[in-house]
Each structure stands twice: as structure tokens, then as C-alpha cells.
Amino acid sequence: DAKTTQPTSMDCAEGRAANLPCNHSTISGNEYVYWYRQIHSQGPQYIIHGLKNNETNEMASLIITEDRKSSTLILPHATLRDTAVYYCIVRASSNTGKLIFGQGTTLQVKP
């Protein structure tokens, strides 16, 4: 599975949009981009995933570049409860399903 690169940490003002980037320049055609987050001392929470097209759900939007080498997770109106570590993971649809977690981005939402 392709490796991802994320910034170590980011800050965001409460109520503003949080844009979390992820680079996955070695992604291949059958690999999906998944986003999870982990709030302190809890299990990770699924946010969103996509293959080629942009995706949106009740939690966030996922913007994938046309060449699929990078993506951005957008939390449209960040709240203090969105403070967490956000993980971008690339995984092939044909593999066993296991997720390999990197270090992720620690997002701090500030009042």
C-alpha cells in the first residue's frame, strides 16, 4: 500500500474550516484514500473515504486531486470536539483490509 505524508500538527480556529492535507504520490489505481481520527484515549473513528471523485458526508468532505497524488480532508465548521489526531491511509481494495497507520496530523481547534 502507498505511503502517506501528513503535517505533524495544525491549528484551527473554532467555527472555521479545517483543511488537512495528505500526500500520497505513489498511490496506484486501485487504492482508496481513507481518513480516520482518534480523539485522546479512544478508538479511531472512521470519517470518509474515496477513490477518484470528491466525497462528502455529514462529517467532512474529501477532495482528491485529479492525479490522485494528494488529497485534503475538510471539516467545514470545526468545533473544539474535533481536536484529535487525523490519519490519512491509502489502501488497496483487493488487500486483506488491514490499515497501516502513520503518525497522522494532530489538529488543535482553538476557541
Added chain:
Amino acid sequence: GAVVSQHPSWVICKSGTSVKIECRSLDFQATTMFWYRQFPKQSLMLMATSNEGSKATYEQGVEKDKFLINHASLTLSTLTVTSAHPEDSSFYICSARPGTSGRYEQFFGPGTRLTVL
């Protein structure tokens, strides 16, 4: 939504004892479950993939005789830490996937914090 539970949420045990952690998918069947371990200020590390009715597949460096995994039904997987030692103290997290295809997302349990004295 899909819910995964773990029991117990925390456990303290003496060195040399064994500890069993349960992972259940409450509202879906999970052919595959995964076990992770997380040390303080570190990311999750995959330990093993658990398949219902077959032997688990362990990641490199994980001792299969120390971390026994049983996936006896489509809704239950257990992890037993045998002869636990203080270095086994960690946050253990399971996840489950509702579909057989790799494109399905995984849902995680709340984690079990193990402290070995």
C-alpha cells in the same frame, strides 16, 4: 451505524498472569477483525488479522504464542495476552469490517487499557 465494543475497557493485572480481551461487532457480522496496540504518544500498530473460523495472521515481530487470538464467531474475537509482563502494558484496540471486500471501512472499538504490575 456500525458499533464495535470491547471488554473490559481497562484491566490491571499482576506480572505472569493472562488477560483476555473481547471484541464484539454489535450490529453487523464481521468476517475479519483486526487487533492493534498503541503505546503512549505513538500511532496504532497492527498486531494481527483475525478471520472467523481460521487461524489469525500475525504481523512481523508479534509473538503468536504470547498474543493468542480466537475468532470463533462472526461477531466475536478475543485477544489473550499470556504471561503478561510490564512491557505489555498498552492500549489494545480492535476493529471489524462488515464486508468481505477491501473497500469497506473498518469500525473500531473503544480500546482496552492494560496495565501489568
